[in-house]
Amino acid sequence: MGEEAKALSVGVFILVSVIKSVLVLFVLLTAVAYTVWLERKVVGHMQNRWGPTRVGPFGLLQPAADGLKFLFKEDLTPPHVYKPLFLAAPMMAVIFALTSISVIPFGNSIPIFGYNIPLQITDVNIGLLLILGVTSMGVYGVALAGWSSNNKYSLLGGLRASAQMVSYEIALGLSLVGVLIQSGSFSLRTIVDAQGGRFLGFIPRWNIFHGQFIGFFIYLMAAYAETNRIPFDLPEAETELVAGYHTEYSSMKFAMFFMAEYANMITVACVATLLFFGGWHGPLIGPPLVQAVLPVFWFLAKVFCFLFLYIWVRGTLPRFRYDQLMSFGWKFLLPLAIANLVATAIAVAW
Amino acid sequence: MSFHLILFLAFGAVCVGGAVNLLAQRHPINSALSLIAVMAALAGEYLLLGAEFVAAVQVIVYAGAIMVLFVFVIMLLNAGVEEETKGSRIALLFGVPGVLTSSVLMVWVVLRHSVTEAVPIGALPGHPTDIAQLLFHDFLLPFEVTSVLILIAIMGAVVLASKPEATARKVG
Numbered sequence: 001m002g003e004e005a006k007a008l009s010v011g012v013f014i015l016v017s018v019i020k021s022v023l024v025l026f027v028l029l030t031a032v033a034y035t036v037w038l039e040r041k042v043v044g045h046m047q048n049r050w051g052p053t054r055v056g057p058f059g060l061l062q063p064a065a066d067g068l069k070f071l072f073k074e075d076l077t078p079p080h081v082y083k084p085l086f087l088a089a090p091m092m093a094v095i096f097a098l099t100s101i102s103v104i105p106f107g108n109s110i111p112i113f114g115y116n117i118p119l120q121i122t123d124v125n126i127g128l129l130l131i132l133g134v135t136s137m138g139v140y141g142v143a144l145a146g147w148s149s150n151n152k153y154s155l156l157g158g159l160r161a162s163a164q165m166v167s168y169e170i171a172l173g174l175s176l177v178g179v180l181i182q183s184g185s186f187s188l189r190t191i192v193d194a195q196g197g198r199f200l201g202f203i204p205r206w207n208i209f210h211g212q213f214i215g216f217f218i219y220l221m222a223a224y225a226e227t228n229r230i231p232f233d234l235p236e237a238e239t240e241l242v243a244g245y246h247t248e249y250s251s252m253k254f255a256m257f258f259m260a261e262y263a264n265m266i267t268v269a270c271v272a273t274l275l276f277f278g279g280w281h282g283p284l285i286g287p288p289l290v291q292a293v294l295p296v297f298w299f300l301a302k303v304f305c306f307l308f309l310y311i312w313v314r315g316t317l318p319r320f321r322y323d324q325l326m327s328f329g330w331k332f333l334l335p336l337a338i339a340n341l342v343a344t345a346i347a348v349a350w
Numbered sequence: 351m352s353f354h355l356i357l358f359l360a361f362g363a364v365c366v367g368g369a370v371n372l373l374a375q376r377h378p379i380n381s382a383l384s385l386i387a388v389m390a391a392l393a394g395e396y397l398l399l400g401a402e403f404v405a406a407v408q409v410i411v412y413a414g415a416i417m418v419l420f421v422f423v424i425m426l427l428n429a430g431v432e433e434e435t436k437g438s439r440i441a442l443l444f445g446v447p448g449v450l451t452s453s454v455l456m457v458w459v460v461l462r463h464s465v466t467e468a469v470p471i472g473a474l475p476g477h478p479t480d481i482a483q484l485l486f487h488d489f490l491l492p493f494e495v496t497s498v499l500i501l502i503a504i505m506g507a508v509v510l511a512s513k514p515e516a517t518a519r520k521v522g
Contacts, residue, residue, distance in 0.1 A: 004381075005438045082379075084380075085379065085383075124402070125402055125477075126403060126406045127406075129403070129406035129407070129410065130406060132406075132410055133406055133409035133410045133413075135413060135414075135415050136409070136410050136414025136415060136418075137409065137413060138415075139414070139418050140386070140421070142417070143418065143421055143422070143425065144379075144421070146425075147425045155425070158425075159422070159425065159426070162418065162422070163422075166415065166418060169415075184475075186403075186478065288470070
């Protein structure tokens, strides 16, 4: 491309941002629906049965059928709940789950109509902190849902879930600081750009090979606990607490909690890809048109691998008991994360 | 009427509105949620000053951890709607004009003795590296002393929350 990219005027910038937001939101919500499909198929095959197969080929229309079901189901509001928070909690959960996708970069800039458009809704200098901030605000959806349901199972489930999320946030944040020390910036695009290139000609310079191996595993475990997934899903275990904090919810509100959980999973997978696996870096082959789009394909492939890992672990491991969960987070993961941080800092300062 | 000023007034309105709502609500959980709105609006104000790191940390620490603690306490103690107390007519007659007068006087004195100009974004150090320089280089001793203070608080909490038999066995 020999021509200079034009600078974006305010109007064009707003238009481009709106289009990007709508597109990313649409793709994210579709991805959430099909992650549910993927989970049902994969866990089904692991348990030696078919997953959904009736609705559409390979059950691919199952999410559409589920969406219609949620729309037509009766939306109960039990009389004993504290109404304002009962209605607001699922909305808060979904809002915070969908917000963090706005700083995630999917690839390099692509040139359209002479403008260079970065494949990210917005590149703030504190992108990583924004994701951590939105994660800490996500506790409110769960805690307030549990409390406002006015039901002992919900209250206990909500309190357990929020205590778990708050405890593992610390290990989550500390595991990311190792990456920050090596990259020197909070901006996600800068962190990914620092992972280009290769060692010895063939090992890619991803952070996981560049010293953050333990950091990656700490992040993975803390993220599984943050998103309340097996093996850390005691707060929503059916055998323990009916359904935990979303016992009293039906129809669309329950679907909102469901969407929030899977959107959080997707965000965690995206952040792991960006921070530890080089984001969109991958072999660029083919004609220039293909090369402009190939980074996005690599990014999506890596995110898919993480989602598959999430579902694989779900199908394999039993869940932790609550006291085991809390002592694992505070007595093992937190000291390990601090040790990782100290080792990284010493290595960088050497 | 720049966009900057409009955003400042919007966040300021949310801040003040949230603070007034905090006092006006009768159920403590609503007050806690109003306080969360105040914290979030303050984070917006910090962003308008160009202090991006402080804004992010405000959301993570204040709105995301301290207020969660407040909400936990309200939920666990099952705090209900406050009971009505008898209002005092003297407080209404002398209190409200008194507060208004003293606040007007304070604002007048402050404005008289300060240089009031809008701070453009980027005028003050807000980049994380600047803050790190201040925290770990210029103000290292106060930083370390503060962490010792927090450690003492943690130890106090652990002692207060431990089972009585354990301490009795240690004493007797």
